[in-house]
Amino acid sequence: MLTDPLFIGSEIYRGSSYGPNHPLRVPRVSTVMDLSRALGWLPAERFVTSPRAKPKALEIWHSRAYIGALQRAEETQHVSSETRSRHGIGTSNNPVFPEMFRRPATSAGGALLAGELLAEGGVVYSPAGGTHHGFPDRAGGFCYLNDPVLAMLSLRRQGVHRIAYVDIDAHHPDGVEHGFAGDPDMLMISVHEEGLWPRTGGLDDVAGGSAFNLPVPAGLNDTEMAMILDRLIMPAITAHRPDAIVLQCGADGVEEDPQSHLSLSNNAHLRVLRALRPLAPRLLVLGGGGYNPWSVGRLWTAIWGELAGHDAPDRMPPEAEAVLRDLRFDGNRRGRNPPEHWFTTLIDSPREGGVRDDIRARLDHLTARLVPVN
Structure with missing residues (x-):
């Protein structure tokens, strides 16, 4: 069993970019x-x-034809x-770029390794992970x-069968849902922005x-996320009794992100992390979305600090301040005049507020499915 949390990373992410006009032109893992x-x-x-990851290892889920095409x-x-038509690569979302196989194969290699490292228990953090839109034969949503x-298939190979996957990225994890739909030992919980790709x-x-x-x-605040955690996420996971939890901690729900319209502070993500950690003997925390380099870097670093x-x-x-001051976010209004606290602090001020009636109603709808814990 791992006695201390481990951080999986790589230098391949430093300077690697999907292109000068792509949302993933910003540094993320290297900043963390x-x-x-x-x-x-x-x-x-x-x-x-x-x-x-070697091509053969990726065939645990991805097709040989797709891996060869990449x-x-x-x-x-x-x-x-x-x-392009068959595999969804060479598009504006999933463009051709110099490391387009090596970079995702590195995060995939980290995921496969994480499953092995967690065989007997512990905590692993892989901020390069969280590419939840990939399909067996096709790329999608910046995910190859x-x-x-x-990672979850790797856990299964280690004999870890009951898994809870919690995804708080602003986008729905369609690829993960496809991979485990109908699996009785798998629980997936996704909190995502309505109407977003x-x-x-x-x-x-x-x-x-x-x-x-x-x-x-749109506009989900910290108070609403805390209610979602208390009324849905915690009871569902407690009832599932997982042997492992995988938390996808996308930073695009933070208010300053340019790709979504939620209003969370990074306190919301940390609160979810703190609540989930005691609920399973194995915890894997992944990155995910996030397209403002300051909000991503600060949140994902705070997650590692917590772990x-x-x-x-x-x-x-x-x-640390020098690292943040060296970041650039050209071509975006949020990057032209960044506020001083993006350079000098790690934790946001809370963004609390009222809980809207439609969120209460949606929670009522979902919690009616919860199985009482004896």
Whole structure:
């Protein structure tokens, strides 16, 4: 059993970009690594360099034809119209770029390794993970491979069968739902923005009985998320009695994110993490969405601090502040005049508010399905 939490990362993410106009042009994992080290939170013994998954290993879920198409596209930096149509690569969302196989294969390798590391219990953090829109034969939503599915299949290979997957990304995890729909040992809970791409995960979508989908309206605040945690997430997981929890902690629900319309502070994500951690002997925390480099870097670093047992400083030390001041977010109005607290603090001010009636009604609808715990 792991005695201390481990952080899985890689230098491949430093300088790698989906392209100058793509939302994933911003640094994310490298920022988290740099901030965590600047804070003194990431000693060498806690850091694991992610292996790159071999093509054969990816066939645990992805098709051989698709893996081959990704490799050829990286090698030639070109896809045919037939490949684009069949596999969804070479599109504006999932473009051809220099590391288009190696980069997702690295996060997938980290996911497969995480399942092995957690065989006997413990905590693993892989902020590069969370690519929840990948399908067996097709890319989607900036995701070429589906590392959450691969991680859970890796856990299954270790004999860990009862798994709870909680996804608080602003987007619905359509690929994960596809991978485990109807599996009685799998519980999926997704809290996502209503009407946002991929526009799946409706309130009555139960995925063969294995999912609770909660689409929420724009403007979701910390108070509403706390109610969702208390009334839905915690009771559902407690009833499921999982042997492992996988938490996808996408940062795109934070208010400053340019791709969604929710109004959470990063306190909401940390509250979910703290509540879930005691509920299973194995915990894997993944990244996910997030397209403002400051909000992503601060949130995901705070998550690692929480897992590793560190208190966030009231004011960033100079080395950490320098990491944040070096970030750029060109071409976005939020990046032209960033507020000072993005440089000097790790934790947001809470964004609390009233709980809207439609959120209460949706929770009533879902909680009617909960099985009482004896």
